[in-house]
Amino acid sequence: MTARTGRAVRTARATATAVLVLLLALLVVAGVALLSLAVGTRAVPPGAVLDALLNGGNTPDALVVRSLRVPRTEIGLTAGAALGLAGAALQAVTRNPLADPGILGLSQGAAAGVVIAIALGLANGFGGYVWYAFAGAVAAACLVYAIAARGRGGASPVKLALAGTALSAMTAGATTVVLTSSSATLDQFRFWQVGALSGRDADTVGRMLPFLLCGALLVLGCARGLDALALGDDTARALGHRVHAVRVSAALGATLLTAAAVAAAGPIAFIGLAVPHLARRLVSGGHRHVLPLSALLGAALLLAADVAGRVVRAPAEVPAGVMTALVGVPVLVVLVRRKVAST
Numbered sequence: 001m002t003a004r005t006g007r008a009v010r011t012a013r014a015t016a017t018a019v020l021v022l023l024l025a026l027l028v029v030a031g032v033a034l035l036s037l038a039v040g041t042r043a044v045p046p047g048a049v050l051d052a053l054l055n056g057g058n059t060p061d062a063l064v065v066r067s068l069r070v071p072r073t074e075i076g077l078t079a080g081a082a083l084g085l086a087g088a089a090l091q092a093v094t095r096n097p098l099a100d101p102g103i104l105g106l107s108q109g110a111a112a113g114v115v116i117a118i119a120l121g122l123a124n125g126f127g128g129y130v131w132y133a134f135a136g137a138v139a140a141a142c143l144v145y146a147i148a149a150r151g152r153g154g155a156s157p158v159k160l161a162l163a164g165t166a167l168s169a170m171t172a173g174a175t176t177v178v179l180t181s182s183s184a185t186l187d188q189f190r191f192w193q194v195g196a197l198s199g200r201d202a203d204t205v206g207r208m209l210p211f212l213l214c215g216a217l218l219v220l221g222c223a224r225g226l227d228a229l230a231l232g233d234d235t236a237r238a239l240g241h242r243v244h245a246v247r248v249s250a251a252l253g254a255t256l257l258t259a260a261a262v263a264a265a266g267p268i269a270f271i272g273l274a275v276p277h278l279a280r281r282l283v284s285g286g287h288r289h290v291l292p293l294s295a296l297l298g299a300a301l302l303l304a305a306d307v308a309g310r311v312v313r314a315p316a317e318v319p320a321g322v323m324t325a326l327v328g329v330p331v332l333v334v335l336v337r338r339k340v341a342s343t
Contacts, residue, residue, distance in 0.1 A: 018289035021282050025296040029077070032303045036073040037065055039307050041315045044069075071202045076303035076320070078205060079197075079265040082212055082257035084298020087272025088279065088291050089219045089254040092226040093247050094161050100272035101258040104164035104251065108171040109140025110262040115175050119185045130207045133263030134256070141255045143167055145248075195266035195321020197306045204264050211260035216295070218253030222246050223287040269325045271298050301327075 037049045044052075044061045052062035053070075083101060091099045101107050113136020114129045116122075122132065144167055148159040179186045225246030228236035233243045261268065279293040302320060305327065309318035 015285060015289075018283040018285055018293070022289075022293055022296065025293055025300065029296055029300045029303075032300050032307065033073050033077065035307050036076060036303050037069045040064075040069065040310050071200055071205065072197045072306070073303065074202070074205045075197045075200050075208075075264050076306050077299045078208055078212055079261040079268065080271060080299040080302030081295040082208075082215065082261040082298070083268060083271040083302070084275040084279075084294040084296075085216060085219055085291060086254040086257040086261070087298070088276035088287070088294040089222070089226065089250045089257075090272070091276050092229060092287060093250050093254070095230065096161055097277070098273065099161065100270070101254065101262075102164075102168060102267075102272075104144045104160060104255075105140040105167040105171060106137045106164075106255055106258040107262055107267045108168040108175070109136040109138075110134070110259050111267055112136045112140075112171050112175050114263070115178050115185065115189055118188045119178055119182055130204075130211070130260065130263040134211060134259035137255050137259035137262070140167060140171065141251060145251070195268045195324070196319035197265055197302075198317065198319075200264060208260040208264050211256045215253040215256030215260070218249050219257070220291055222250040222253070223291055226250060227286040227288075265302075266321055268302060268321050270327065271302055271324055274327070275301060 034046060034049065037053075038044045038046055042061075042064055044065055048059075048061045049065055052059075052065040056062065056066075086101045086106075087099070090101060090104065091097060093099075094104075110133035113132040113134070116136070117129060117132035144160060144163045147163040147167070179189060225236070225241045225243075228239050228241045229243065229246060231239075236243050236246070258272075275298045276290065276294050279290045279297055283289040283293055302324065305323035306320040309320055309323045312318050312323075
């Protein structure tokens with residue numbers, strides 16, 4: 001067997017494995033979505049859930065499923081997928097295994113946009129936050145890139161991470177100043193800041209979709225370029241990739257995805273950090289497999305966290321953002337320990 005034939009066989013096996021894993025992940029997402037529609041203060045049998053979705057009806061179970069749980073499930077699926085996909089892209093762009101949507105100041109920028117909108121009376125309700133969260137995230141990304149691009153070497157991964165961390169700290173401080181000086185703003189913001197899927201309406205998903213689709217297309221279109229970036233900028237250029245264009249496109253796509261997710265669900269922690277690592281453990285073959293799997297696993301994890309939050313302290317609820325943090329902190333500790341051990 002020649003070397004070329006051996007590589008072809010390994011590539012075919014990796015692709016077959018990735019397809020199988022993606023199909024299994026789809027089944028997991030479908031199962032968690034069904035749980036999300038059935039589990040809550042009022043338990044709804046799976047048969048009644050399917051009947052409500054397929055046949056409508058005006059029974060109490062059908063009304064609960066369609067008016068309350070369907071929008072909540074849609075938000076969980078879309079926001080989780082967006083955060084997982086954005087995290088995978090940003091880890092590739094920065095070549096930092098501990099990167100997540102907060103690494104470039106995106107989450108804090110989106111939060112600042114929401115705070116300004118609330119303080120000035122420009123938006124009321126989660127649906128109205130989308131545009132301002134998007135504007136804040138884009139402004140943060142542009143500032144981070146402008147800062148990192150100055151000096152020798154341009155916007156290197158290390159400079160992007162340092163600039164993002166510095167801007168996040170500054171933005172968080174400014175946001176705190178606004179919140180502590182206005183109790184009315186704080187009352188509205190704290191319900192959004194905790195990160196939850198409840199209380200959103202069906203229109204919220206419609207407002208998210210344009211950002212999600214554009215962001216997903218940008219990130220997925222950069223899959224091969226992100227593989228090349230992992231080998232270093234010089235190697236990527238030698239392979240014919242435009243490093244600057246790949247990095248900007250992937251970062252812009254991640255910005256769109258993060259803005260939409262944060263606007264709809266609040267600053268959900270650790271989805272973008274933990275999910276890409278799990279995806280890389282399950283599949284090989286580069287980002288053309290890792291990116292879609294990260295989206296599916298992100299959707300499943302966020303929705304599972306929301307379902308668990310309904311059960312842990314029933315009939316009260318623990319917000320999904322709190323549940324993902326409880327899961328994510330141990331993951332972060334393990335990643336840091338492995339990074340230290342490998343150096």
